[in-house]
Amino acid sequence: xxxxxxxxxxxxxxxxxxxxxxxxxxxxxxxxxxxxxxxxxxxxxxxxxxxxxxxxxxxxxxxxxxxxxxxxxxxxxxxxxxxxxxxxxxxxxxxxxxxxxxxxxxxxxxxxxxxxxxxxxxxxxxxxxxxxxxxxxxxxxxxxxxxxxxxxxxxxxxxxxxxxxxxxxxxxxxxxxxxxxxxxxxxxxxxxxxxxxxxxxxxxxxxxxxxxxxxxxxxxxxxxxxxxxxxxxxxxxxxxxxxxxxxxxxxxxxxxxxxxxxxxxxxxxxxxxxxxxxxxxxxxxxxxxxxxxxxxxxxxxxxxxxxxxxxxxxxxxxxxxxxxxxxxxxxxxxxxxxxxxxxxxxxxxxxxxxxxxxxxxxxxxxxxxxxxxxxxxxxxxxxx
Amino acid sequence: xxxxxxxxxxxxxxxxxxxxxxxxxxxxxxxxxxxxxxxxxxxxxxxxxxxxxxxxxxxxxxxxxxxxxxxxxxxxxxxxxxxxxxxxxxxxxxxxxxxxxxxxxxxxxxxxxxxxxxxxxxxxxxxxxxxxxx
Amino acid sequence: xxxxxxxxxxxxxxxxxxxxxxxxxxxxxxxxxxxxxxxxxxxxxxxxxxxxxxxxxxxxxxxxxxxxxxxxxxxxxxxxxxxxxxxxxxxxxxxxxxxxxxxxxxxxxxxxxxxxxxxxxxxxxxxxxxxxxxxxxxxxxxxxxxxxxxxxxxxxxxxxxxxxxxxxxxxxxxxxxxxxxxxxxxxxxxxxxxxxxxxxxxxxxxxxxxxxxxxxxxxxxxxxxxxxxxxxxxxxxxxxxxxxxxxxxxxxxxxxxxxxxxxxxxxxxxxxxxxxxxxxxxxxxxxxxxxxxxxxxxxxxxxxxxxxxxxxxxxxxxxxxxxxxxxxxxxxxxxxxxxxxxxxxxxxx
Numbered sequence: 001x002x003x004x005x006x007x008x009x010x011x012x013x014x015x016x017x018x019x020x021x022x023x024x025x026x027x028x029x030x031x032x033x034x035x036x037x038x039x040x041x042x043x044x045x046x047x048x049x050x051x052x053x054x055x056x057x058x059x060x061x062x063x064x065x066x067x068x069x070x071x072x073x074x075x076x077x078x079x080x081x082x083x084x085x086x087x088x089x090x091x092x093x094x095x096x097x098x099x100x101x102x103x104x105x106x107x108x109x110x111x112x113x114x115x116x117x118x119x120x121x122x123x124x125x126x127x128x129x130x131x132x133x134x135x136x137x138x139x140x141x142x143x144x145x146x147x148x149x150x151x152x153x154x155x156x157x158x159x160x161x162x163x164x165x166x167x168x169x170x171x172x173x174x175x176x177x178x179x180x181x182x183x184x185x186x187x188x189x190x191x192x193x194x195x196x197x198x199x200x201x202x203x204x205x206x207x208x209x210x211x212x213x214x215x216x217x218x219x220x221x222x223x224x225x226x227x228x229x230x231x232x233x234x235x236x237x238x239x240x241x242x243x244x245x246x247x248x249x250x251x252x253x254x255x256x257x258x259x260x261x262x263x264x265x266x267x268x269x270x271x272x273x274x275x276x277x278x279x280x281x282x283x284x285x286x287x288x289x290x291x292x293x294x295x296x297x298x299x300x301x302x303x304x305x306x307x308x309x310x311x312x313x314x315x316x317x318x319x320x321x322x323x324x325x326x327x328x329x330x331x332x333x334x335x336x337x338x339x340x341x342x343x344x345x346x347x348x349x350x351x352x353x354x355x356x357x358x359x360x361x362x363x364x365x366x367x368x369x370x371x372x373x374x375x376x377x378x379x380x381x382x383x384x
Numbered sequence: 385x386x387x388x389x390x391x392x393x394x395x396x397x398x399x400x401x402x403x404x405x406x407x408x409x410x411x412x413x414x415x416x417x418x419x420x421x422x423x424x425x426x427x428x429x430x431x432x433x434x435x436x437x438x439x440x441x442x443x444x445x446x447x448x449x450x451x452x453x454x455x456x457x458x459x460x461x462x463x464x465x466x467x468x469x470x471x472x473x474x475x476x477x478x479x480x481x482x483x484x485x486x487x488x489x490x491x492x493x494x495x496x497x498x499x500x501x502x503x504x505x506x507x508x509x510x511x512x513x514x515x516x517x518x
Numbered sequence: 519x520x521x522x523x524x525x526x527x528x529x530x531x532x533x534x535x536x537x538x539x540x541x542x543x544x545x546x547x548x549x550x551x552x553x554x555x556x557x558x559x560x561x562x563x564x565x566x567x568x569x570x571x572x573x574x575x576x577x578x579x580x581x582x583x584x585x586x587x588x589x590x591x592x593x594x595x596x597x598x599x600x601x602x603x604x605x606x607x608x609x610x611x612x613x614x615x616x617x618x619x620x621x622x623x624x625x626x627x628x629x630x631x632x633x634x635x636x637x638x639x640x641x642x643x644x645x646x647x648x649x650x651x652x653x654x655x656x657x658x659x660x661x662x663x664x665x666x667x668x669x670x671x672x673x674x675x676x677x678x679x680x681x682x683x684x685x686x687x688x689x690x691x692x693x694x695x696x697x698x699x700x701x702x703x704x705x706x707x708x709x710x711x712x713x714x715x716x717x718x719x720x721x722x723x724x725x726x727x728x729x730x731x732x733x734x735x736x737x738x739x740x741x742x743x744x745x746x747x748x749x750x751x752x753x754x755x756x757x758x759x760x761x762x763x764x765x766x767x768x769x770x771x772x773x774x775x776x777x778x779x780x781x782x783x784x785x786x787x788x789x790x791x792x793x794x795x796x797x798x799x800x801x802x803x804x805x806x807x808x809x810x811x812x813x814x815x816x817x818x819x820x821x822x823x824x825x826x827x828x829x830x831x832x833x834x835x836x837x838x839x840x841x842x843x844x845x846x847x848x849x850x851x852x853x854x855x856x857x858x859x860x861x862x863x864x865x866x867x
Contacts, residue, residue, distance in 0.1 A: 118446075119446075119448055119451075120449050122448035122449065123449040123450070133471060134471050136496075137473050137507070138448065138451035138459070139444070139471060140446060140447065142446065143459055144471075146440075147440040147441070147459075147460075147461050147471075148440070150442060151484070154484045196443075198442045198445065199443045201442075245414075246469070247461055247468065247469035247471050248414075248469075252461070394615055398615055398616040399616065453566070453866060454566050478850070491572070491576060492572055493567040493572050494566075494569060494571075494572060495567075504569075506572065506616070509567065514845075515837070515839075515840050515844060
């Protein structure tokens with residue numbers, strides 16, 4: 001097994017890029033990352049993308065982007081795992097280098113959401129659920145998470161407003177991230193008054209879908225050379241799955257795939273949750289943030305929301321999450337999110353996070369597909 | 385327009401037919417070919433009675449394409465008496481009346497139509513129990 | 519009079535009415551500023567996810583539970599309606615699949631306006647009575663449409679009633695005989711591309727409803743040698759609250775005989791289910807040994823009359839299978855805007 005270093009990063013702002021297509025966004029972030037990495041020979045490109053076919057009628061996007069970004073002929077494969085596509089692409093890039101098969105690969109996450117709107121987007125997003133037994137009943141992805149949130153509130157005696165701490169934290173951090181979609185903080189009061197989408201989930205529980213592309217260049221020690229000492233290293237990488245449909249899980253409130261992937265990553269890295277200094281979790285919905293904290297070992301069962309209420313998830317808390325805004329504040333280009341998380345962790349671990357800087361040695365990025373059927377966890381270490 | 389895709393689901397959608405594992409006795413809905421509990425492939429059809437209670441519920445205001453005409457509509461995860469959870473819409477009930485633990489029963493209703501000229505898809509929904517069952 | 523070679527009867531029955539109600543005075547408020555006279559309280563309105571199929575399925579399921587027979591033993595699922603969700607494709611096969619009667623069975627949709635359900639019942643009697651079938655199910659179900667602002671909008675309701683015909687020995691009510699009286703009378707009809715039906719106003723009365731109902735009922739009673747006093751209960755087609763009461767009186771029946779079967783003031787005219795749910799209501803209440811006359815009516819026009827006598831089995835399955843009163847008493851009032859939405863009167867595309 002070879003060590004895997006991150007040699008370069010790139011990201012576009014997350015917003016509705018009315019004037020830019022997916023290949024355009026991807027190529028921009030690739031060029032930025034490759035320039036920083038200063039690597040001549042790229043062995044492969046892995047593209048994390050969830051909905052290109054569904055939203056824009058375009059498949060075979062990896063070959064398309066490779067060609068458009070000046071990498072014509074390069075091995076290129078698109079990775080799809082719904083919301084975990086970005087994390088899954090990082091996983092494949094990691095496996096390619098760690099195994100020794102490749103020495104330098106590009107991992108790009110890209111999603112173009114804004115070419116469609118309203119019900120058509122809802123329909124596209126729910127393809128991550130079980131079509132025959134969930135989507136056919138008119139359940140949106142929001143509705144499935146609403147089932148989780150309501151049951152959680154019932155079991156642990158919480159109100160809807162208690163979940164606001166996640167969104168307030170995300171927006172506060174996004175305000176200092178120049179790439180984030182939302183730059184204004186919100187209050188708990190605004191959270192309480194937000195319009196319901198599928199109750200109890202409101203607009204301010206839900207990460208906004210938008211367009212964006214983020215890229216990391218992964219390389220072996222051989223390619224990194226002396227640069228390895230000043231590079232962030234991936235020391236843990238794991239993925240796991242669970243039943244796709246909520247009703248097929250013995251306990252829908254236990255994110256088993258998150259638990260399995262997090263604990264496998266901890267084992268590989270030789271660490272425990274207490275050593276993680278930053279957690280870029282998949283806050284597509286506030287309930288998912290709470291359940292991720294629990295399944296990843298940062299809170300006891302049913303205590304994830306209380307952890308947030310106690311202020312432990314802020315930059316100053318014991319386990320800062322969404323330090324650059326998370327999916328909620330930075331925005332959620334679905335298949336790209338997992339790569340944005342890694343890019344943001346690299347900024348943190350290099351000391352380049354500006355006003356949001358957290359002093360941490362280890363960071364964890366976690367990408368989730370659908371309501372938790374796929375989870376990919378990466379643990380990153382700061383340069384020595 | 386999908387015809388066969390819905391046609392082959394009819395047994396399950398009209399009559400809540402799942403499977404029972406012959407080895408460990410687990411009752412499963414939806415049907416499977418491998419028992420998730422004991423990994424056996426000896427699974428025989430099993431008709432669920434359609435009685436259960438609400439495990440969780442929501443009201444959908446922003447619908448996916450094809451369901452906009454029905455908003456706002458209610459949905460639930462229902463815990464059937466025989467054990468499995470099933471996802472479905474709730475019907476014949478007002479938003480204020482629904483609660484976790486509410487006893488419900490299965491009815492057959494329109495799930496959607498494939499446009500004005502396409503097929504009508506019928507399937508299970510759940511409503512508050514009309515009468516106590518023997 | 520018609521009588522099959524084998525004695526037959528009703529071995530099980532079931533009915534269904536949707537939960538929503540719109541008051542006649544609310545319709546009058548929108549169209550006539552409240553200044554119309556209307557002869558019923560309210561009518562049943564189907565929900566957004568209901569149609570003739572779903573209504574028929576629930577009525578059929580109730581009937582099968584009542585009869586306590588395996589659905590695979592049904593040799594016919596015959597559904598009468600004038601509001602089929604598909605103009606071409608039988609609704610009856612969907613019902614047959616949903617109740618588990620397929621595949622070794624017949625299934626078809628019947629049309630004869632409001633008597634399509636009893637038309638199917640006549641055929642089911644023949645099917646079983648001939649020995650061709652052990653059991654046959656006849657269903658009448660409708661989600662009738664009334665033209666907005668038209669007189670019929672007050673009464674066009676929704677509901678379903680299903681009857682399983684089987685051997686006399688297993689019947690809750692056995693058949694003494696039946697009679698049908700049919701002519702080409704165009705009192706109420708709908709051309710294929712029209713959304714709403716056309717009716718002949720007063721022409722729908724005397725030459726249509728009254729003539730056919732009275733002729734079939736009298737012919738049957740004469741052939742059986744009975745008078746109105748021989749009947750414990752009588753049920754008629756119920757397009758509004760006045761016609762069935764008037765025809766009952768003209769035939770010599772009194773209020774005690776028709777009261778329990780008169781549901782139109784509470785649910786409206788359920789079209790092909792109308793006389794059927796009246797019969798179901800009466801069977802829900804009857805004691806063993808009661809004689810019941812049913813005379814339906816369908817525009818176009820015709821009337822089917824049946825004479826039944828209840829048996830000791832009539833009390834079987836009264837609990838916990840829902841009775842028609844459980845559905846009638848389950849009500850949720852809606853206003854005209856919600857009604858227009860639920861009846862697809864809003865142009866969405």
